[in-house]
Amino acid sequence: MTMPNASAFAGKFAEEARDRLKTLTTALLRLEEAPGDTEAAAEVLRQGHNIKGSARMLGFLDISEVAHVLEELFVRAKHDPSVLGRAGFDAAFSAVDALARRVEQLAAGVIPAADMSAVCETLSRLAGVSTPSRAAGSSEQQEAISQPAAAEPPPASSAPQSLRVPVARLNGLTHLAAELVIHTLQTTQRQAELRGLNGVVGRLRDRMREARLARPAQAAAAAREIAECAEALEHVSRRLRHFLGTFSDDCVRLNLITEEFRQTVIELTMLPLSTVFDAFPRAIRDLTRDVDKEVELTITGGETELDKRIIEHIADPMIHLLRNAIDHGIEVPAERLRKGKPAAGRVTISAEQQGNRIVVTMRDDGQGIDPDALRAAAVARGIGSAADMAQWTEARLVELIFDAGFSTRASATDVSGRGVGMEIVKDVVVRMGGAVRVQSERDRGTAVLLDLPLSLALLRVVLVEAAGELFALPTASVRRLLHVRSDEIAGPLQNGAGIDLGEEIVPLASLSMLLNGFMPEAAARQPVLVAAAGDRSVGLIVEAVHDEQELVFEELRAPLREQRTFSGAAILGNGDIVPILDVGALADLAANASAPTTSRPAVRIERRGGRVLVVEDSLVAGELQKSILAAAGYDAHIAHDGAEALEMLAEGAWDLVVADVDMPRMDGFELTLRLRADPRFQALPVIIVTAREAAEDKRRGLEAGADAYVLKREFDQLHLLDTVQRLILRSAGAHV
Amino acid sequence: MRMQDDAPPGLPSELTPAPQDVGAPPDGAPAVERVSYLGFLVGLEMYGLPLEHLRDVSRLKRLRRIPGAPAHVAGLMNVRGEIVCALDTRAILLLPPAPSRAGGFLIALRGFPDPLGLVVDAITDVYAIDPAAVAPLPASCPATRARLSIGSATVADGVMTLLDLRQMVAQP
Numbered sequence: 001m002t003m004p005n006a007s008a009f010a011g012k013f014a015e016e017a018r019d020r021l022k023t024l025t026t027a028l029l030r031l032e033e034a035p036g037d038t039e040a041a042a043e044v045l046r047q048g049h050n051i052k053g054s055a056r057m058l059g060f061l062d063i064s065e066v067a068h069v070l071e072e073l074f075v076r077a078k079h080d081p082s083v084l085g086r087a088g089f090d091a092a093f094s095a096v097d098a099l100a101r102r103v104e105q106l107a108a109g110v111i112p113a114a115d116m117s118a119v120c121e122t123l124s125r126l127a128g129v130s131t132p133s134r135a136a137g138s139s140e141q142q143e144a145i146s147q148p149a150a151a152e153p154p155p156a157s158s159a160p161q162s163l164r165v166p167v168a169r170l171n172g173l174t175h176l177a178a179e180l181v182i183h184t185l186q187t188t189q190r191q192a193e194l195r196g197l198n199g200v201v202g203r204l205r206d207r208m209r210e211a212r213l214a215r216p217a218q219a220a221a222a223a224r225e226i227a228e229c230a231e232a233l234e235h236v237s238r239r240l241r242h243f244l245g246t247f248s249d250d251c252v253r254l255n256l257i258t259e260e261f262r263q264t265v266i267e268l269t270m271l272p273l274s275t276v277f278d279a280f281p282r283a284i285r286d287l288t289r290d291v292d293k294e295v296e297l298t299i300t301g302g303e304t305e306l307d308k309r310i311i312e313h314i315a316d317p318m319i320h321l322l323r324n325a326i327d328h329g330i331e332v333p334a335e336r337l338r339k340g341k342p343a344a345g346r347v348t349i350s351a352e353q354q355g356n357r358i359v360v361t362m363r364d365d366g367q368g369i370d371p372d373a374l375r376a377a378a379v380a381r382g383i384g385s386a387a388d389m390a391q392w393t394e395a396r397l398v399e400l401i402f403d404a405g406f407s408t409r410a411s412a413t414d415v416s417g418r419g420v421g422m423e424i425v426k427d428v429v430v431r432m433g434g435a436v437r438v439q440s441e442r443d444r445g446t447a448v449l450l451d452l453p454l455s456l457a458l459l460r461v462v463l464v465e466a467a468g469e470l471f472a473l474p475t476a477s478v479r480r481l482l483h484v485r486s487d488e489i490a491g492p493l494q495n496g497a498g499i500d501l502g503e504e505i506v507p508l509a510s511l512s513m514l515l516n517g518f519m520p521e522a523a524a525r526q527p528v529l530v531a532a533a534g535d536r537s538v539g540l541i542v543e544a545v546h547d548e549q550e551l552v553f554e555e556l557r558a559p560l561r562e563q564r565t566f567s568g569a570a571i572l573g574n575g576d577i578v579p580i581l582d583v584g585a586l587a588d589l590a591a592n593a594s595a596p597t598t599s600r601p602a603v604r605i606e607r608r609g610g611r612v613l614v615v616e617d618s619l620v621a622g623e624l625q626k627s628i629l630a631a632a633g634y635d636a637h638i639a640h641d642g643a644e645a646l647e648m649l650a651e652g653a654w655d656l657v658v659a660d661v662d663m664p665r666m667d668g669f670e671l672t673l674r675l676r677a678d679p680r681f682q683a684l685p686v687i688i689v690t691a692r693e694a695a696e697d698k699r700r701g702l703e704a705g706a707d708a709y710v711l712k713r714e715f716d717q718l719h720l721l722d723t724v725q726r727l728i729l730r731s732a733g734a735h736v
Numbered sequence: 737m738r739m740q741d742d743a744p745p746g747l748p749s750e751l752t753p754a755p756q757d758v759g760a761p762p763d764g765a766p767a768v769e770r771v772s773y774l775g776f777l778v779g780l781e782m783y784g785l786p787l788e789h790l791r792d793v794s795r796l797k798r799l800r801r802i803p804g805a806p807a808h809v810a811g812l813m814n815v816r817g818e819i820v821c822a823l824d825t826r827a828i829l830l831l832p833p834a835p836s837r838a839g840g841f842l843i844a845l846r847g848f849p850d851p852l853g854l855v856v857d858a859i860t861d862v863y864a865i866d867p868a869a870v871a872p873l874p875a876s877c878p879a880t881r882a883r884l885s886i887g888s889a890t891v892a893d894g895v896m897t898l899l900d901l902r903q904m905v906a907q908p
Contacts, residue, residue, distance in 0.1 A: 469801070515803035554819055557850035560812075565804055569812055569819050577800040577812045577819055 014107035062113035069123040274302030294344035301351030329366030463546040466511035486522035499539040506537040509590035533584035609633035610655035642666025661690040676705035685727035770864035796840035
């Protein structure tokens with residue numbers, strides 16, 4: 001019988017057993033691959049033995065029984081490897097599956113034993129041992145069968161309720177907490193200092209008032225008094241200047257610590273992608289079993305870390321993509337050989353961090369997606385005529401597989417080499433703020449790229465105003481900020497306008513109209529935010545663009561869960577609640593509310609990206625940055641060092657400075673310091689781009705007053721453009 | 737600090753939730769234990785909800801309206817750092833909208849999977865009620881209200897309709 005307090009330990013046992021079963025599965029796969037792998041064999045035995053031991057100790061005899069016969073099988077295999085044929089491994093894997101199911105039952109609190117006799121019998125037969133008859137065990141099984149609760153496995157709660165956190169991270173947090181406390185104390189002291197100064201100013205004001213009211217006879221005394229006050233004021237002013245200096249230092253430091261603190265807290269809930277990837281070798285084994293295909297799987301980047309919630313959500317879509325690759329991508333060996341490919345198909349899964357995004361790629365070397373089949377399917381579905389479809393590029397055609405209803409099993413897409421449910425994959429990824437891209441080449445293979453955010457917890461948003469209320473728009477979705485004259489859009493808006501951005505026309509709509517059904521009174525110039533979610537874009541007319549903030553994202557709960565126009569809500573610094581807009585839903589609303597894009601009157605907008613000064617002594621790097629910025633619509637110019645930059649800045653109006661650190665005459669730090677000291681440039685955003693990676697340098701750069709610090713190592717177009725756009729948006733918002 | 741600000745006047749500072757199960761009739765042994773109810777006004781009528789479902793009472797302020805939300809949702813409110821969905825009690829009881837938006841309280845609820853609250857006009861008091869003294873609603877009572885309540889009880893300040901919170905919250 002089970003120990004009286006077995007249930008108290010069931011959770012702990014389950015947590016440990018999950019890990020052990022995972023290791024066991026990996027070892028089994030290795031052993032099946034290379035039967036001579038004695039290390040893998042030893043690992044199987046070790047894990048099996050450990051599970052048996054703990055289970056027996058806690059009285060989970062059904063588990064210990066299975067673990068025992070599994071162990072027997074592998075002990076026998078040591079002397080007679082022939083027992084481990086295909087059947088042997090099948091039996092071992094189904095035993096592991098049975099154990100895993102049972103462990104999840106335990107985790108959910110179902111303690112009574114389950115019937116594991118079928119698994120045990122198969123294993124025993126293979127191991128050549130008689131089915132052990134344990135009176136206690138079998139009687140308990142009888143008991144269990146009579147209990148319906150144990151027969152039906154509860155919904156598996158695959159997400160563990162506790163998290164393992166590396167000690168180093170916790171220590172980091174402890175240090176940061178201490179630093180935060182120190183700086184909070186310092187801030188409190190500054191408050192006292194400020195209060196003192198305020199008192200002095202108040203007394204001076206009273207003295208001067210009195211002096212002004214003095215009778216003419218006392219004019220001389222009054223003049224002396226006023227002169228004294230002026231001197232005292234001069235002293236106060238000096239102290240205030242000093243105060244401001246130290247206070248802004250405090251702010252910078254506090255910001256840095258807060259930033260680091262937040263980062264560390266976020267990292268606490270990060271999990272490595274291997275949490276998902278580790279299940280794939282086993283999945284490949286199951287998926288290829290019945291289709292007579294061979295697949296070699298290579299995984300890289302499993303150590304890359306992502307928000308736990310993202311990890312939990314992408315497991316199913318990834319398995320789906322894997323199934324698609326095997327079912328529809330990889331050809332049977334004979335066909336592969338005919339095409340001059342190795343008999344075994346290759347599936348490569350890789351993950352890498354790019355700025356604050358993670359890109360997960362699943363690539364196969366199968367037959368690729370057939371563009372002609374896609375064309376035919378598109379014509380059949382009425383997406384366009386055969387002539388239209390002939391015009392479409394292959395890249396555009398491939399995107400069709402994400403359309404709802406396009407990739408159903410009944411449709412021709414199945415024939416074209418990509419299977420079902422791609423729209424579900426896309427839906428999950430887009431919902432998390434990510435994007436999916438597909439690249440395919442006939443007979444060379446297909447690659448699916450999942451572009452995912454690093455974290456869901458914090459969301460960078462632009463605050464906008466509509467009908468007098470604030471709404472948050474995720475910064476990642478904002479493509480451009482424009483201004484239109486209201487007389488330009490008044491007419492076209494009546495019948496569903498579009499906004500012509502040169503390369504495309506996107507639907508234009510008033511945010512207030514979309515949300516509330518009425519248009520507030522228009523100002524002479526109105527800001528328009530062009531936002532995109534996946535392939536849908538919308539130009540949103542708002543009344544004002546406020547600042548950009550980083551908010552703690554919360555999902556909308558019942559009864560607002562079904563609210564499509566909002567993805568969540570957040571609490572602002574002042575305690576107010578701001579709803580977070582769902583750009584995809586707004587784009588759909590805008591598109592449905594108006595005429596089709598082709599026939600709608602378009603408002604043409606001149607490109608006004610902003611004027612950016614690139615300060616860079618290296619000709620190559622300077623030209624590169626200039627061309628990246630120019631391609632994104634910015635008016636970019638180059639200065640070759642800090643001194644030249646100061647001259648150029650003094651001559652015209654600029655929106656942003658991108659500065660290198662190491663330059664002759666005046667380096668980037670000094671340039672930034674000078675700009676911050678000059679009232680004309682105090683608000684001008686400065687980005688420092690450098691190869692210097694030391695934290696000390698970053699601190700120096702930010703302390704000098706730079707708004708962002710981009711490393712050349714991680715310097716990629718998107719990251720720089722993101723930062724430039726964010727800062728220009730911020731300073732534009734401050735002026736609107 | 738904010739707790740002081742938010743606490744409505746006349747409400748006892750220590751609200752001890754009653755341990756009894758409100759819905760269950762006293763079975764077996766004669767249960768004379770009384771159940772505590774929070775009384776509040778919606779319009780001129782007095783209603784009550786079991787104290788064990790009460791998490792927090794605060795003045796209704798900075799209620800954030802959500803465009804396109806169902807009619808029975810008044811908006812979202814920040815209750816000590818948590819985003820609580822404020823239900824419009826009037827709309828649920830099919831009463832006409834309040835003449836003015838000034839004043840009012842949010843009763844934040846406990847015991848539901850999502851953070852919910854009820855918007856009410858005023859708080860009256862906490863009453864201990866003997867379950868045996870709960871009377872059925874008069875037949876003249878509108879069907880909606882009858883469906884959303886478990887009965888009525890006479891207390892010092894008048895007759896109080898005892899709300900069935902699960903039904904209230906389950907509103908479509």
